[in-house]
Amino acid sequence: xxxxxxxxxxxxxxxxxxxxxxxxxxCWTKCxxxxxxxxxLDSSEQSCLANCVDRFLDLNLAxxxxxxxxxx
Amino acid sequence: xxxxxxxxxxxxxxxxxxxxxxxxxxCWTKCxxxxxxxxxLDSSEQSCLANCVDRFLDLNLAxxxxxxxxxx
Amino acid sequence: xxxxxxxxxxxxxxxxxxxxxxxxxxCWTKCxxxxxxxxxLDSSEQSCLANCVDRFLDLNLAxxxxxxxxxx
Amino acid sequence: xxxxxxxxxxxxxxxxxxxxxNAKQLxxxxxxxxxxxxxxxxxxxxxxxxSTCATSCMEKYMAAWNLVNASYVKRIQQEVHNNGFAT
Amino acid sequence: xxxxxxxxxxxxxxxxxxxxxNAKQLxxxxxxxxxxxxxxxxxxxxxxxxSTCATSCMEKYMAAWNLVNASYVKRIQQEVHNNGFAT
Amino acid sequence: xxxxxxxxxxxxxxxxxxxxxNAKQLxxxxxxxxxxxxxxxxxxxxxxxxSTCATSCMEKYMAAWNLVNASYVKRIQQEVHNNGFAT
Numbered sequence: 335x336x337x338x339x340x341x342x343x344x345x346x347x348x349x350x351x352x353x354x355x356x357x358x359x360x361c362w363t364k365c366x367x368x369x370x371x372x373x374x375l376d377s378s379e380q381s382c383l384a385n386c387v388d389r390f391l392d393l394n395l396a397x398x399x400x401x402x403x404x405x406x
Numbered sequence: 407x408x409x410x411x412x413x414x415x416x417x418x419x420x421x422x423x424x425x426x427x428x429x430x431x432x433c434w435t436k437c438x439x440x441x442x443x444x445x446x447l448d449s450s451e452q453s454c455l456a457n458c459v460d461r462f463l464d465l466n467l468a469x470x471x472x473x474x475x476x477x478x
Numbered sequence: 479x480x481x482x483x484x485x486x487x488x489x490x491x492x493x494x495x496x497x498x499x500x501x502x503x504x505c506w507t508k509c510x511x512x513x514x515x516x517x518x519l520d521s522s523e524q525s526c527l528a529n530c531v532d533r534f535l536d537l538n539l540a541x542x543x544x545x546x547x548x549x550x
Numbered sequence: 551x552x553x554x555x556x557x558x559x560x561x562x563x564x565x566x567x568x569x570x571x572n573a574k575q576l577x578x579x580x581x582x583x584x585x586x587x588x589x590x591x592x593x594x595x596x597x598x599x600x601s602t603c604a605t606s607c608m609e610k611y612m613a614a615w616n617l618v619n620a621s622y623v624k625r626i627q628q629e630v631h632n633n634g635f636a637t
Numbered sequence: 638x639x640x641x642x643x644x645x646x647x648x649x650x651x652x653x654x655x656x657x658x659n660a661k662q663l664x665x666x667x668x669x670x671x672x673x674x675x676x677x678x679x680x681x682x683x684x685x686x687x688s689t690c691a692t693s694c695m696e697k698y699m700a701a702w703n704l705v706n707a708s709y710v711k712r713i714q715q716e717v718h719n720n721g722f723a724t
Numbered sequence: 725x726x727x728x729x730x731x732x733x734x735x736x737x738x739x740x741x742x743x744x745x746n747a748k749q750l751x752x753x754x755x756x757x758x759x760x761x762x763x764x765x766x767x768x769x770x771x772x773x774x775s776t777c778a779t780s781c782m783e784k785y786m787a788a789w790n791l792v793n794a795s796y797v798k799r800i801q802q803e804v805h806n807n808g809f810a811t
Contacts, residue, residue: 337644344651350713351659354706359666360585362701364592368674373696375704383701385592387708392596393585393604397577400608409557416564422626423572426619431579432759434614436766440587445609447617455614458766459621465759465770465778469751472782481731488738494800495746498793503753504672506788508679512761517783519791527788530679531795537672537683537691541664544695 361386433458505530580611667698754785 365382366375375383437454438447447455509526510519519527588603589596596604675690676683683691762777763770770778 337647340648341651344655348655348658350706350709351662354702354709355662355666356582357709358698358702358705359670360582361592361705362670362698364590366697366701370697371693373693375697375700379697380704382592383704384708385594386589387705388712389589389592389596389600390581390585391709391712393589394577394581396596396601396604397580397584397608400605401573401577409560412561413564416568420568420571422619422622423568423575426615426622427575427579428756429622430611430615430618431583432756433618433766434583434611436764438610438614442610443606445606447610447613451610452617454766455617456621457768458763459618460625461763461766461770461774462755462759463622463625465763466751466755468770468775468778469754469758469782472779473747473751481734484735485738488742492742492745494793494796495742495749498789498796499749499753500669501796502785502789502792503757504669505679505792506757506785508677510784510788514784515780517780519784519787523784524791526679527791528795529681530676531792532799533676533679533683533687534668534672535796535799537676538664538668540683540688540691541667541671541695544692545660545664 357387357390360390429459429462432462501531501534504534576612576615580608583611584608663699663702667695670698671695750786750789754782757785758782 361383365379365386370376370379433455436458437451442448442451505527508530509523514520514523584604584607588600588607671691671694675687675694758778758781762774762781
């Protein structure tokens with residue numbers, strides 16, 4: 335049972351990581367311009383990335399809602 | 407036998423759907439500009455999409471023919 | 479044992495081919511402009527492709543070194 | 551459960567999974583393409599014009615998928631009819 | 638080896654593979670995105686400005702990954718808290 | 725069938741599948757990249773300039789694949805020679 339719990343957690347962690355890879359790529363292009371200087375993200379890049387994740391997930395939810403409204 | 411037929415059909419349907427996903431993405435970019443208005447495809451967008459599928463498949467066939475001519 | 483050796487070689491060959499597909503796509507875009515004429519690669523396109531592979535692998539190595547330096 | 555019932559259950563299950571899988575892929579493509587197009591600079595909320603764009607984008611993307619699928623199936627049928635094989 | 642030790646060994650192995658797999662994907666994405674950005678015209682060596690760009694790019698890409706991951710996990714927790722389910 | 729013959733049959737089958745798989749991937753990449761490049765606005769037929777572009781594109785894409793593959797193999801051999809390991 336303990337092991338089954340562990341496998342379930344790991345599966346979820348793997349899904350989250352895969353989705354993180356795909357959102358990082360999308361948000362990198364939107365938020366970090368080629369002209370970005372230095373070795374660290376500046377504060378506007380950081381807030382753009384956080385917003386990018388939240389708006390991407392907003393849009394995901396909107397798509398799911400819209401599709402389920404079409405089905406009914 | 408009936409079940410085998412069913413599995414064969416389902417496999418082909420899955421292939422067609424996967425190919426449809428990839429062509430839709432390619433043809434979406436070519437035929438539906440970011441400036442496209444409204445909730446429906448207009449008639450020029452529709453004919454562009456239909457042409458896009460047919461020309462993509464023409465090119466597929468041409469590639470296969472060209473490759474087999476190289477082999478002989 | 480002979481068969482195991484063969485399987486090992488084939489696995490490596492498959493990895494190399496997969497990596498070749500991905501580098502070809504990246505380097506094609508960088509080195510062969512849409513305006514490129516004729517049925518053959520010209521010499522500047524050829525040297526661009528060879529350089530592209532080597533610089534891509536340089537960057538891979540640099541990433542691995544940098545990551546392992548971070549870990550220590 | 552007789553063997554006919556087992557067969558029907560398998561068929562239903564395979565179709566269900568296939569449809570779920572297809573829907574999942576479609577939703578993924580819609581999200582990527584419509585986010586790319588409708589949210590150029592992500593702000594602290596989804597603006598109303600971004601929402602409108604997204605709804606319109608997803609409806610048109612689904613319509614495009616259906617049209618591409620129909621054109622593709624039609625073409626396969628033509629090829630089978632003309633040459634006796636699918637491409 | 639008792640069953641507790643076997644369990645721990647399995648857990649360790651699964652975590653190791655999962656972490657390796659994640660690192661491999663991250664390295665792949667870094668290479669693709671930073672090569673695209675830092676080496677527009679590949680020459681006969683990696684120039685020093687290309688190298689500098691690459692180091693800075695990989696550090697920022699990793700920072701971006703961490704930030705995106707943290708924002709995503711936070712959002713999932715909010716959704717679970719508000720609606721009792723993850724999206 | 726003796727065991728030597730079985731071994732040869734397995735080897736042949738594995739090589740065949742590997743080559744088919746590689747050819748399939750190459751054809752897919754050629755179609756995507758050359759369609760993108762040669763058919764900017766799909767019309768009711770493939771024009772002769774689009775066809776010419778496509779033939780030239782596929783020949784160059786295959787040549788590029790071979791050159792990239794050769795450069796990659798050469799580099800791996802150098803790394804093995806210099807460091808005793810492949811990267």
